[in-house]
Amino acid sequence: MENRVISGAAGNESLLSTHKVLRNTYLLLSMTLAFSAVIAFAAMSMNAPTLPWWGLLIGFYGLLFLTNATANSGAGILSVFALTGFLGYTLGPILNRYIGTGLGDVVALALGSTALVFFACSAYVLTTKKDMSFLSGMMMALFVVLLVGIIANIFLAIPALSLAMSALFVVFSSGAILLGTSNIIHGGETNYIRATVDLYVSIYNLFLSLLQIFGVLGSDD
Numbered sequence: 001m002e003n004r005v006i007s008g009a010a011g012n013e014s015l016l017s018t019h020k021v022l023r024n025t026y027l028l029l030s031m032t033l034a035f036s037a038v039i040a041f042a043a044m045s046m047n048a049p050t051l052p053w054w055g056l057l058i059g060f061y062g063l064l065f066l067t068n069a070t071a072n073s074g075a076g077i078l079s080v081f082a083l084t085g086f087l088g089y090t091l092g093p094i095l096n097r098y099i100g101t102g103l104g105d106v107v108a109l110a111l112g113s114t115a116l117v118f119f120a121c122s123a124y125v126l127t128t129k130k131d132m133s134f135l136s137g138m139m140m141a142l143f144v145v146l147l148v149g150i151i152a153n154i155f156l157a158i159p160a161l162s163l164a165m166s167a168l169f170v171v172f173s174s175g176a177i178l179l180g181t182s183n184i185i186h187g188g189e190t191n192y193i194r195a196t197v198d199l200y201v202s203i204y205n206l207f208l209s210l211l212q213i214f215g216v217l218g219s220d221d
Helices: 002-045 053-069 075-100 104-128 133-156 159-185 192-218
Strands: none
Touching: 002 075, 002 159, 002 192, 053 075, 053 192, 075 104, 075 192, 104 159, 104 192, 133 159, 159 192
16 A cells, blocks of 8 residues: 555656656747747848858757756756757858748748647647657667768768758657657656757757758749
8 A cells, every 4th residue: 555655656746747847848948949039030130151060060069068968957058048049040041041042931931830840749749648769769760861861962962862861850850859758748858958959959950951841842943
């Protein structure tokens, strides 16, 4: 009897903790998305230059390491905003390029589609409460394929391969949203800062991938 009471209490505590992580994650995610949008708009207004690929990698992975290292402290909040602000800045030159070539409608379509995919994936997991951990193996396989494809396209520069990589990134990012949300509600991720970063990066990659796909489809070239 005592074991049942203890187990029940532990289960309730775990459930409350999970819901708290979920609430904090969505709150921080909404704030970082808004902050990124402001930074992206500022970068567009200043006609900020596109960062070189090595600058993007150093900035992203450096700030990602900092965020993970400080995720259990108050400094983690500042690190999250630094990371998402940096990624927001990188969007500025990209959006200017699309809008400057008359593809503003493509930007709006990619933005709306990203929101739709995110809400659909999140709603599915939150409604069904299904454990999506079975996706882990597929996600790892997709990651390897994407890594090989990206490296190959650096040297080959084949437009069709780039488009294929974008399509795979859409699948990968959607799977990451499903898996990340599932990890939160099932207690696999108990740190809302790390959970926020995971979801934010998935949304960022999803948006850029859809933007490239719609840009190719909507181009007159």
